[in-house]
Each structure stands twice: as C-alpha cells, then as structure tokens.
Amino acid sequence: MQRASHLGTSRGRARSICRIPIGKLTSRSASAPKMKRFVHQALPESRMSLFASADRKRSIAALKVSNAAPDQLTALQARDEALAMYIEALTEGNFLAPGCGGDDRLSKAVSKLAARLAGDASNKLDAIVDLNVQSNETAISAARMLTACGEVDQRTQALAAASEEMVASVGQIRSNAEDAAASAAQMKVGAEQGMSTVRLASKAMERVEATANDASDKILALSAASEEIGAIVGSIDAIARQTNLLALNATIEAARAGEAGRGFAVVASEVKGLSQQTGKATEDIRERIQRLRDEVELIVTAMAGCKSAAAESKGVVTQLGEEMSSVEARTVTLTGGMDEIANILNQQTEASREVAEGIAAIARMTLANVDQIKSISSQLDVSQGIAGRQLQDIAGLSFDNKIPRLAKADHVIWKKRLADMAIGRVTLKADELADHHSCRLGKWYYGDGSLTMRSHRAFGPLERPHALVHDHGKRAAKLFADGDLAGALREIALVEEASTDVLRLLDDLSR
Template sequence: MSFWSKRGLDAGTRELPFEVILHHMVVPMFVLNAKGEVVFWNEACAELTGLPAHEVMGTSNHWRGFYQQARPCLADLVLQGAQERAGALYAAHSDQAAKDGRMLAQNWCDLPCGKRRYLRIDAGPLRGPDGETNFVVETLQDLTAIKEAEAQIIAEREAVARQQHSVMESLGHGLEALARGDLQNQLTTAFPGEYDRLRKNFNAALEQLAETMQAVRGNSGGVRASARQMAQSADDLARGTTQTENALCRTAEAMELITSSARNAANGTSEASRVVTSARKEAEQSGGVVREAVNAMGEIEASSRQIGNIIGVIDEIAFQTNLLALNAGVEAARAGDAGRGFAVVATEVRALAQRSADAAKEIKALVSTSGAQVEAGVRLVGEAGAALTRIVTHVEQLNGMINAVADAARQQGIGLTDMDKALAQMNEVRGKNARLVEQANAASHALNEDAETLEGLLLKFRLAGGTVSRPTRETALVI
C-alpha cells in the first residue's frame, strides 16, 4: 500500500500517477513514516544502493542500503529531532538547515553492491495539519566523483607540498650551512621537476659567493695593513700637527716680542734722532759761543798788551820819580838843615816811587801771567771750537745713521707686521689642518676597525682552501 493513498490525501491527487513519477525520478529517494519504517524506495535509490525496494519496504532496515552495521540514517535523526548527533555520525553537516527541521549532511557510505560512495544527503519532514511529522523524505546525491577529484587534488597538493617541503628542507640545510659560513655545502640531490632549477641557481650563487669571498680574502690583508698604516700615519701626523702648533705658538710669541722690540727700537731711534738733532743744534750754538769767546779772548789779549804798555809807562815814571827823589835827597843833603824837610819829602817820594815800581812789577808779572793764560785760553777755546765743529760734523753723521736705522727699523716693523699676519694665516691654516687631521685620524681608525671587523667576518667562512686565515700581507703606505 502506498503512503500517497493515506493520511487524507484528496482523490484528485490519488488519481495522478505521482508515485510512478517519483519511482522513475533520477534522484535517489526514500520515505520513512512516523514509525521509522520505509514506505517508499524509488528505483534510483535501489540502483544506487544495490538494495531492491522489497527488501526494505515496511521495515526499519533502510540503513542496510548505506552501512554495514546498524546505525541511524539522516532521516531517522530528523524523525527523532536528534540533530545534535549529526556531527558525530556524518563527515559533514549543515547546522543552518536544521533550524526548520531539515538536515543536510555528507558521508562516505559502504553500499551493499560493494561500492563505496560519498553521498550528499538531504532529509526533511512532512508535517500534517496538526504540525506532527508524518513522514520524512530523504534524497541522495552521489558526490563520489567530485570527492574523488577533490581527493586527487588534495593528493596532488600533498605531493606538491611534500616536494616543496623536501625542497625547503634541502634549501634550509643549505642556507643553514651558508649562515655558518660554509661555502662548500652545495646541494647535490636533484630536486623534483622544475624545482631543480632552484637547486642549480643556489649552487651557482654559492660558487659565485665563494669566488667573491676568495677575492675578498686575498685583498682583506692589504686593506687591513693599509688601514693600520693609515691609522699610524694619521697618529704621527696628529703628533706632528701638535708639535707644529706648539712651534707656531712659540714663534708667534717670539715674533710678537720681536715686533714689540722693533717698535720700541723704532721709537727709540726716532727719539735718538730727535735728541741728536737737538744736540747738533746746541753744538752749532756752542760753536758760535766759542767763536765769540775766541773773539773776546782776543780782545782781552789786546787789552792785556795795552795794560802791559801802561804798566811799562808807570814803571818808567816810577823809575824817573825814584831818580828825581834820589837827586832831591842829594840836593837836600847839600842844603843842610834848610833842606832837611825837603829831604824827608824826597825820602817819602822815593819810598812811594819804590812802592809804585814794585807794584808795577807785580802788576806786570800778573799781566804777563794773565796774558800767557789768555793765550792758553785762546788756544784752548780755539781747540774747543774745532772740537765742537768736529762734534757737529760727527753729530750730523750720527743723525744720518740714526735716521737710516730708524728707516730700517720702520721697514723692519712693516716686515715684522707682515710676518705676524703670515703667522696668523699659518695658524689659521694650521687649525684647519688640525681639524682635517683629526677627521682623517678618526676615519683611519674607523677604517682600521672596519678592516678588523671584515677580517673577523671572513674568518667565519669556510672556502675551498679551508677557513679564511688571518691575512699577513702588508702594504706600504706613504703619507
């Protein structure tokens, strides 16, 4: 008896060959009633499972069409409302579809025909007017080809992944050896397929790197030796610059002292020239005074001669007076007593004349002495005049020399000023050179440190000739 003729289906529906259509539908389908018994099993389902409909109709053994052991089908879970068990029984299921009682799932099924199929299962309830589930319809879709294609794709992906893993593992070992500095560890095992080109490129790059390291190893010694020489030369140059700086400072100080001394000398020569000029003028004035003194001494000499002449006259008068007094005394003696008074006068006149004669002699002697002294004074004043003339000449010569010295001192001062400026420029250039030397010194030491670092890095690489040994080649560097 068909479920289509039960449960109050109208007569129009019963008269339609609907059941026949479902029996011949290409979609595998079966129907369970509320008791879980099979009430419909179409031909497509029988063909899929290899289980004919008469073996399952009216029974609950529909599981035999899909599994080797008894277990709930998806329609049973819908009928029981046990959607939560789908996750444990099926390979895949949809929680979204379970909200309206319908369930979707996928699973591998071992069919009675001996085949293993991956089926997409769709089970949904058919409810009556009272809302109770009267039937559950389950449709099946064979996804085995798709699943097998997916499995093949997965297998191919896994194979590719295994190949990639093998390639990555080999490359990883090669790169690990390269990270340790081993440039001899080439990849000898061929990679699968197109990956082998990657291996060849890696080996070629390794060979190129090894050749480069060999070349670097050959030159690193010279670089380090040159850097060491540069650092040493820079240190020597720095010390020489420091010594030059000290020498320039001392020279500048000495030049400053010399310039000050030359300036003082120039000032002194100018003052000396002024003093000598003043002395020359005073000497010329003294020469005029000496000439006047010579003239005055000449006049004194003439006056002395005149005084001598006058004294001679006085001496002659005294002599005559003395003779007259002597004659008067003789005449008074002849006169006797009458001439006694006259004799006394004559005696007094004689004594006076004698004193006058004596005084005239003394004056004459003094005038003679004074004349001699005047002559000596005239001679000395003449000599002094001649000496003053020579002094004036010498002073003029000395003035010319002092002026020449003053000019030379001024020229020397100008030259020393220029030398001072040159020393200042040299000091400025020395400061710039010192800064450049300091920079070069720092750069050379940095280069030396970099060379040592490079040499230390090269020691980590193992080349065809063994590990990189410390180079010993020295390169002469002249600065």
C-alpha cells in the same frame, strides 16, 4: 610450482640487491648530508635521474637474470655489492676509494659519476681555496692599510697639535713684533728728539767757542796792555831814579853853598823824598803788574784749553749729530721693517690657521678612513668565516692532491693572523703558534701522505721557505708581545718574502 617459486625468489633477491636507494646509501655515514648537498650542487638535476634510471634498469635486469645460471647471479650480486660500497664511499666524500672496474653500463656510469664528482670537488676546492686566498690577501691588504692609516693618523694628530702650537707661537711672535714695532716707533721719536737736542747743543757749542775765542782775544789784549803798563812803569822808575840822583846832587850843591843854599837844600830834600816814594810806588806797581801778567798768562792758558775743549766739544757734538742722523735713518728703516714683519706675521697667522684647519680636516678624514677600513675588515671576517666553513666542508672529502691546495689557504690564513696581530685585532703568543712540522702542511710533508709527491721538483725546495714562514711568524709574535712593533713588522715583512716562495711552490705541486 617449485620453478615458479624459485623464479620468484630469484626476482626478489635480485630486486633487493639491485635496488639500493640513494637515501639508504647516504644514511650510512655522518658526512652523508654534506655529500648529498655537494652532489646536488655539483650535478644538474638531470644527472640525479641516473640513480632512478639505474633502479629501473636493475628491475629490468632482474627479469632478465631470473633465468640466469647461479654463477651469473652470484657475479651480479658481487658487482652490485661492490657498486653499493663504492657509492657509499662516494657519499662519504672518499673519491680515492677503488672503483668497481666493471665493463657493464652501470659500472661505467657509476665510474663516470665518481670521476665527475671528484673533478667537481677538486674544482670546488680550487675555487674555495682561491676565494680564501683572495679574501685573506684582501684582509691582509686592509690590515696593512689600517697600519699605514693608523700611523698616518698618529702623525696627523701630532702634526695637528704642532700646527696649533705653531699658530699660537706665530701669534705670540706677531704680538712681540707689534710691540717691537711700537718700541721702534717710540725710538724713532726719541731719535728725532735727540737729533733736535744735538742740533741745539751744536749751536750752543758754536756760541761757546765764539765766546771763548772772544775772551781769549780780550785776554791777549789785556796781556799786551799789561806789558805796555810795565814798560811805562819802567820809564817812571827810571825817571824816579834820575830824579833821586838829581836831588842828591842838588843837596850836595846846596851844602856847598852854605847858608845861601839852605832853601834849595830843603827843596832838594823834598824832591828826593818824592823820588823815593815814586820809586816805592813804582816797585809796588811793577809787582802788581807782574802778578797781573802772571794771572793773565794763566787765564790765557786756561782760555786756550777752553778754546781747545770748545772746539773738541763742537767736534764731538758734530760727530754725535752725524751718528744721531744715522741712528734716526736706521730707526726709520727698523720701524718700516718691523711694520712689514708685523704685516707678514699677520698673514702668516692666517696661513698657519688655514694649515692647521687643513691638517685637522686630514686627521678627521684619516680617522674616518681608519674606521672604514676596520668596518671593511669586519665584513671581510664574515665572508672569510663563510669561505672557511666551505673550505672545512670540502676538506672533509678525499681526492688526489688535496693537501697542497688546502695548504695555500692555511698559509694565507696564517699570514692574516700575523697581520691582525700587528693591528691589535688578535693576540698571538709565540709558544702557542704551530711550527712547520705540526701544521697541516708539515704533517703531510713529513708524513706518509706525501710519499707519492716527494719526487716532484717543488717538494724539496718547499721545506726551507715553509720553515722560514713559521720561524719569522713566531719571532714577530714575540716581538709584538715585547712591545717592539717595528721589529714585529720587520719579521712580518720577512714572512711575506718567504710566503711568495711557499705559494709558488704549492702552486707547482698542485698542478
């Protein structure tokens, strides 16, 4: 009876030690529900039967060990306790916990399960990190597109306003051209009238010149006649002097004749008086003829000037006629040119209006693209939130080489925050941003967690580009806060350059 009781007690103790339900193990940790979900996601349903199978095998083993020696039973208890603690560590996500190291089938199965779970967790981390990287890179590309589209939108809006002003300006120019064309047409009419007047003036000047020539000829004839009259007056004067001399001789002879010559003396005296009167009259005529000749000479001189002025005026009128003809021809050309300009400006007005409408349509489409990209960015934020929560869950697990892979996601998220800042979606302050010592990668890099990785070829070169990413990022935030968007974008471009090296080196560390 005592042996039976001992056997029963041994069987009960074995069952209590070996039968450790999974639910009981996973309830020991706050992270157990996450781990349980992960176990269900990581392994097919057939794998989950391993624990039930282990329970059954432990029951069978309990029957077999009921007759075992106490030292064997103690060893089994120690093994099962170690397995229980190991499984509990696995349920808490600690895949770095030391294994049991047993050679029995159960220990090997648990070790195999742990390796499988660790591998699945590692693969899932890689997948989630890649998902985060790709989604954030897509969001960064969307932010860049939004920046470019925003700039295009601003420029198209400005161009649309400028095109509308151009249409108004072209319309004003067209109106001015039409007014100029009308003025040119009026000028053409005036030139034609002026040309007609010049022709009339030219004919009148020809008549004036002809009249002046005729008057000059007549004045010259009058001058010649006055000279002839002067010659005749000279002859009369000579005759009067001769007559006076004859009368004087007759008077002398009559005086000699005495009484007999008295009558002849009277006649001679009368002849002498007539001769003297004739001389005076001749002198008066000579003076008048001289004055007439002087006046005629003045008239001849004046008529010569009149002829010269008439000839000069005719030349001026002729030249004016030629110039008016040239002006008329140029006016015709100008009128045609202004009409052509007006027609071209009419066409240009239509073309400018079409250009303005096209630019306005582009501006509307660009604005629609901006809104669409903003919508895409919002949708990406949702997917990134889901991926971020998955990343946070998997980050709570412990397995080899986790931090360098998580750092890739952290790094891209850092870049996305800068990109969101550049488009005004978030506000960042330089003094609130982490430096390269206090971020997750920095804490790992400068802490004890990286001791086993410091001999890796990518470890040393990682420090400088990682520091540059943070330095340029903080400068970008400061410049953006100061209103220097161009400077902030330049710093973000430098972040991109350093980021390429960081991601490359992290990939190398993760291999």
